[in-house]
Amino acid sequence: MNFFNAFGISASGLSAQRVRMNVATSNLANINTTRTRHGGPYRRKDVVFSSRPATGSFRNTLRSTMAKRLTGVRVSGIIEDPRPPISKYAPQHPEADKKGYIKVPRINLMEEMVNMMSATRSYEANVTAIKATKDMAKKALEIGR
Secondary structure, X not given: OOHHXXXXXXXXXXXXXXXXXXXXXXXXXOOOOOOOOOOOOOOOEEEEEEEEEOOOOOOHHHHHHHHHHOEEEEEEEEEEOOOOOEEEEOOOOOOXXXXXXXXXXXXXXXXXXXXXXXXXXXXXXXXXXXXXXXXXXXXXXXXXX
């Protein structure tokens, strides 16, 4: 495995965590959105990750074991929460029905903050892995002098 494979794997993690952070930010920004352009309240979104085989050349003897184990991550989709919105009594709200209830998104502030913190930590871990790989490549070049 060369250093570029390691960079690619960490870069895929950076990209995936950036998407996760953007989705959590969007959820927080729309925590009180009762009407979207599609009608109805905002629906909480979540990111679905899947593994992605690492590309690169491996020696024939290691190809079967190393190629299966070395994977990156990719965003395979962004899904909407299938649960119904929460009904909240707010008779003065312009979106209120005849009984005085509005539909609000099913978004938990603490859950979204934890998602953001987890995405941030994962992003930082990938940055650290890239830095460590860069340092190893640098040391390898110094040894070759």
